[in-house]
Amino acid sequence: MTITTEELGVCEAWRSAFNAIQEEIIILDPNNTILDANDAYLHHKGISYQAACGSFCYCIQHGTHDPIANCPHRESMATGNLVVRELHDSTTGHYFEVTVTPRKNETGEIIGSVHVLKDITTRKFDEISLQEAKEEAEAMSKAMIDSLLSEKTMSAELEMARLAAEEANIAKSQFLANMSHEIRTPMNGIIGFADLLGDTDLDEIQRDFAECIIKSGNSLLSIINDILDLSKIEAGKMSFETSDFSLTNLVVETTKTLSPSALKKNIRLSYSMLSDVPALMHGDAGKVRQILMNLLSNAVKFTSAGSVSLIIEKVAADADGFEVTLVVRDTGIGIPIEHHEKLFKLFSQVDSSATRKYGGTGLGLAISRNLAQLMHGDITIQSEVGIGTEFTVTLRFARAVSQTGPRGNAVAECKSIPLEFVGMRILIVEDDELSQILMTTMLHKAQIISEVATDGINAIKMISEQQFDFVFMDCQMPRMNGLEALVEIRKINKNIPIVVLTAHALSGDAEKFLKAGFTDYVSKPVAMVDLFRVLVRHRIVTIRNRLL
Numbered sequence: 001m002t003i004t005t006e007e008l009g010v011c012e013a014w015r016s017a018f019n020a021i022q023e024e025i026i027i028l029d030p031n032n033t034i035l036d037a038n039d040a041y042l043h044h045k046g047i048s049y050q051a052a053c054g055s056f057c058y059c060i061q062h063g064t065h066d067p068i069a070n071c072p073h074r075e076s077m078a079t080g081n082l083v084v085r086e087l088h089d090s091t092t093g094h095y096f097e098v099t100v101t102p103r104k105n106e107t108g109e110i111i112g113s114v115h116v117l118k119d120i121t122t123r124k125f126d127e128i129s130l131q132e133a134k135e136e137a138e139a140m141s142k143a144m145i146d147s148l149l150s151e152k153t154m155s156a157e158l159e160m161a162r163l164a165a166e167e168a169n170i171a172k173s174q175f176l177a178n179m180s181h182e183i184r185t186p187m188n189g190i191i192g193f194a195d196l197l198g199d200t201d202l203d204e205i206q207r208d209f210a211e212c213i214i215k216s217g218n219s220l221l222s223i224i225n226d227i228l229d230l231s232k233i234e235a236g237k238m239s240f241e242t243s244d245f246s247l248t249n250l251v252v253e254t255t256k257t258l259s260p261s262a263l264k265k266n267i268r269l270s271y272s273m274l275s276d277v278p279a280l281m282h283g284d285a286g287k288v289r290q291i292l293m294n295l296l297s298n299a300v301k302f303t304s305a306g307s308v309s310l311i312i313e314k315v316a317a318d319a320d321g322f323e324v325t326l327v328v329r330d331t332g333i334g335i336p337i338e339h340h341e342k343l344f345k346l347f348s349q350v351d352s353s354a355t356r357k358y359g360g361t362g363l364g365l366a367i368s369r370n371l372a373q374l375m376h377g378d379i380t381i382q383s384e385v386g387i388g389t390e391f392t393v394t395l396r397f398a399r400a401v402s403q404t405g406p407r408g409n410a411v412a413e414c415k416s417i418p419l420e421f422v423g424m425r426i427l428i429v430e431d432d433e434l435s436q437i438l439m440t441t442m443l444h445k446a447q448i449i450s451e452v453a454t455d456g457i458n459a460i461k462m463i464s465e466q467q468f469d470f471v472f473m474d475c476q477m478p479r480m481n482g483l484e485a486l487v488e489i490r491k492i493n494k495n496i497p498i499v500v501l502t503a504h505a506l507s508g509d510a511e512k513f514l515k516a517g518f519t520d521y522v523s524k525p526v527a528m529v530d531l532f533r534v535l536v537r538h539r540i541v542t543i544r545n546r547l548l
Helices: 012-020 039-045 057-062 072-079 121-198 204-234 247-264 285-301 352-358 364-374 433-445 456-465 482-492 509-516 528-537 539-547
Strands: 024-028 034-037 083-088 095-104 110-119 243-245 268-273 281-283 307-318 321-330 378-384 388-399 425-429 449-453 470-473 498-502 520-523
Touching: 024 039, 072 083, 072 095, 072 110, 095 121, 121 204, 121 433, 204 364, 243 247, 243 285, 247 268, 247 285, 247 307, 281 285, 281 321, 285 307, 285 321, 285 364, 285 388, 364 378, 364 388, 425 433, 425 456, 433 449, 433 528, 449 456, 456 470, 456 482, 470 482, 482 498, 482 509, 509 520, 520 528
Parallel strands: 268 307, 425 449, 425 470, 470 498, 498 520
Antiparallel strands: 024 034, 024 110, 083 095, 095 110, 243 281, 281 388, 307 321, 321 388, 378 388
C-alpha cells in the first residue's frame, strides 16, 4: 500500500527530518499495517522501506502472525489516548520504550497511530543489574536480619537460661537454708541434752554413751557445715572474719584438739615452728583452723602407725604482710600420684574401699583448697604409697593491727556465768519444744530465770507486760517470725539485747540479722558456753539496762 504526498502532508524537507531522528518511528493505519517508517527503524530491523511498508507491525516487531496481547496500538486506537509501554523485541533481544500517539484526521476521527521506539536496552540491563543487586542486597539484609534475630533469640534464650540458673540457685540456697534449719533444730536437742547429761552423776559406761552421742552429733554437724561451705563457695559468697590472731597459738590448740584421737591409735602427733614467727598476724583464724583441722584429722585417720606432724616451715615478709608455708606430714597409707588432683575434686575419693573403711564425704579437701585459694594461697600434695603424705599449705596474712601480743579471751575462758547475771530474767522465744526445754535447763543451771514464748505474737505480749533483761529469739516460727517480732519489740523496748537463735547458717545470714536490728547472732546447735559467751559479750548493756 502506497501513501500519497497529499495524505501525509509531507514534503521532502519533512522526509529528511523524519529520517534524521535517532529514535525509531513507524506510522500505522487502524489495522496495524505499517504506512511509513524512518531510516532508524529500517536500519535496526535490517529491512528495506518497501518490505516494511504494507506489513503488519506485529509480524516485523515480534515475529508473530497474530496481534500481541495488550497491544499499545490497539489500546491507543480504542481510547484515543497516548500510551507508553516497555516492549521486548524478541527478534533482536532489545528493549524499547514505545510511545504511541493516536493519529486523527481533520474531523477528529482516529485513522491510525504514530509509534516512537526508544532503545532502552542499556538502561534496561542496568536496571536488571540494579534489581539483581538490590535483590542480592535484600537477601543479604534478610540474612543479616535473620542472623540478628537469631542472635537476639539466642540472647533471649541465654537470658532465660541465666534467669533460670539464678532461680535454681535461689531455690538451692533456700533448700539448703531449710535443710540447715530442719537438721540443726533436732541436732540442737541431741547435742545439747547429751552435753547436759554429761554434767549429771553418771557411771563410766553411761558417760561413754553420752560422749558417743555428742561425737556422733558433731560428726553430722561437720557434714552439714561442709555442705553449707560448699554452697557459699559455689555462690561466691564465702565471707571472711579477719582479726589479729596468734598463728603459734592456733597451731598448738589445733594439734592439742586432735591429740586424743592420735593417742588412741598410738600415733605420735607433734608440731614445730620457726623461732621468728610473728606474735600476731591479721586474717581469718577460723578458716585457718578449719583447713588445718581437716588436713590433720585426715592424716590421723589414714595413719595406722608412725607419726603426724604440723610444721610452720616458712614465713616470708613483704610490704603487704606475710606469706606463710605450713606442712602437714604423715606416715600413713600414701596416695598414688594419679589420684592426687582427684583428692581436691568435690565428692571425690581415691576409691570406694576407702569410703567404706574410713568414711567421709569427699568435701573436706576440696573446701580446704578453695578456702586457701580465697586467702591468696593454695594446697599442694606429695605422696608415696606405703611411705606417707605431705600437704603443703601457703596462706597470706596482713600485718597485725595491734602489736601488743594476744590477749586472753575472757569469753572463751568463761566456765561459769558471772555473778551479776544470777537472777537475770531472760525471755526465750522458740516454737520447738525440745529447744525450749534445752534452753531453760541450761539457763536454770546458771541460776538464770527464763520464760518461754512460743512465737512472736506471744513474745510481744509478754515483753509489754513483764520486765526482761535479755531475749533469745528463734527466727523461723509460726504466726509471726523473729524478724517481724523484732520490729514490734523495738517499739516497746529499744535497748533490750535481742539475740537471734537460729538454725539458719548460710552465708549472709549473720549480716542480714544484724542489719535488721538484732543485737547478736548464735547458730544452732547451741552449747552452754555459747549462751555464756553472748551474755558476757553484752554484759555492759545488760547491767546498764537493769540499773535504769
